[in-house]
Amino acid sequence: MLQAITHRMLLSANVGAGSSVLDIGCGVGGVSQLAARLVGPRGHVTGIDQSDAAISLATSLARSANLSNITYTNSTLEHANLDQQFDAVVGRAVLLFQPDVVTFLKKAARLVKPGGYIAFHEIDDGRQFQSRPKVEIWDLTMRALLSKLQQGCPQYDIAQRMVEVFALAGLPVPELTYEIPTAGGKAESLCLWATETLRSLSGNATHAQLADGYAMDWGALNLELQSAISSANAQVEFLGQVCAWARIPVC
Template sequence: MQERTSSVDSYALQRAPAETQRLQVQAQMLKPVTQRLFEQAGIGPGMRVLELGSGAGDVALLLAERVGPQGEVIGVEIDADIIETARKRVREAGFTNVSFVNADIANLPLEGEFDAIVGRLIFIHLPSPASTLHRLSMMVRPGGIVAFQEYDMAHFTTTAVHPPNTLAGQMFTWIGEAFRRVGLPLRMGLELYQVFLDAGLPAPQMLGEAMIITGTDPIGCRLGAETTRSLLPLILKFGLATAEDVEIDTLAERLRQEAVNQGLVMRGPDVISAWTRLPNE
């Protein structure tokens, strides 16, 4: 796998309130598959877990419930604004076993061992995923868990919509092409296998699950539209569409209406899970 040379904070989507909202909508879609990853990986009560790229705190909230009051979750997030949202949500949920560190994961000011290190949709934004994972896995105790999830978006511009639909097809093309133009790997999910090996970890177990969106699923239509909103500056910059083409403020509703009227089935990005355990010394 070829490592990228961009800066560590190479986040392609906007760091703005609208992006914070999009992350929470996305989290609703991903919650079941992330819960399955944690269950299969063996994350449970009493564990001390390090989470990379906490965003608005959704994964940390799932972990907090899973490790229980005797466990601990430490989330790392580079965006100072969104981490305040995460802290507020944790307080409102009543969890006392979660804390967040506002830091670049390239220079973590943390000490001690963790029972697990996890992350969701973080490696796609890092210039050197394998090098980062190798370094951070040193913080995991022998026999500990490494578990990550990433998207595989290779089908976006070809088979994402059935039957074919112009609006939905355009939206998926805008999203996929915007990521491609900034050099982010559309197949990061499938690259997880090599990332683990290059990091010096045992070969991971892997599972792929498709995100299926229909007209009866307003969250899915909203997520597509909000992802387009966050990528809109790139879509306009690269000339993929005009603001008039996108009509961002009505995109979610137009997409939902067409999905209902035409019985559309839309395949969002596949979610690829990978997990392994470090050898016992």
């Protein structure tokens, strides 16, 4: 689901055959692999991440996918030893975690060639989700998830401030899209996504803690969400996804 949204952003940022791309905070390489397929053998993708484990897995996954046009480096943007500019500098779910997002954007923009693009796909952790008709357990789960995300992300509402922070960083007004993953029926993908995201943010907890002491085993929560949504003939929303991209002017 995320890959399709990011893919559309990369295309909008003119990532194509022969492009050079820097993927900041690449994680295990989901965005890097998308870009590598777009740039083809004449292009190249550089992925950087501060996690040794993520870089190791990303390298292994790229090898398994026969993508030889990706290079991964264990580094932050601040300490990356990069001696070139790129046609596109991109990232997904990166700005959320920056203590100083404006300084981060300025540094990222300096790595873009004149006429190239800077583009970020961010998750909206500042917006309450909807379920119609109301599904109480879905709403409880979403409130618990939002609470965890807002505690852990210094820029949890960045998806609602992309124009502002681009301007503060001296960048052009970005083009924007906002997509809300939505489903009905059993909504299996959204339920699994919600459950696993909440679980990953809950440390070693064996149960989901939702509200007022209400707790449920993780597997049971996933199934209960599916059953409740289906029984209510409801339509449920998940985390909003914002993409913003801007072309760096040619001086």
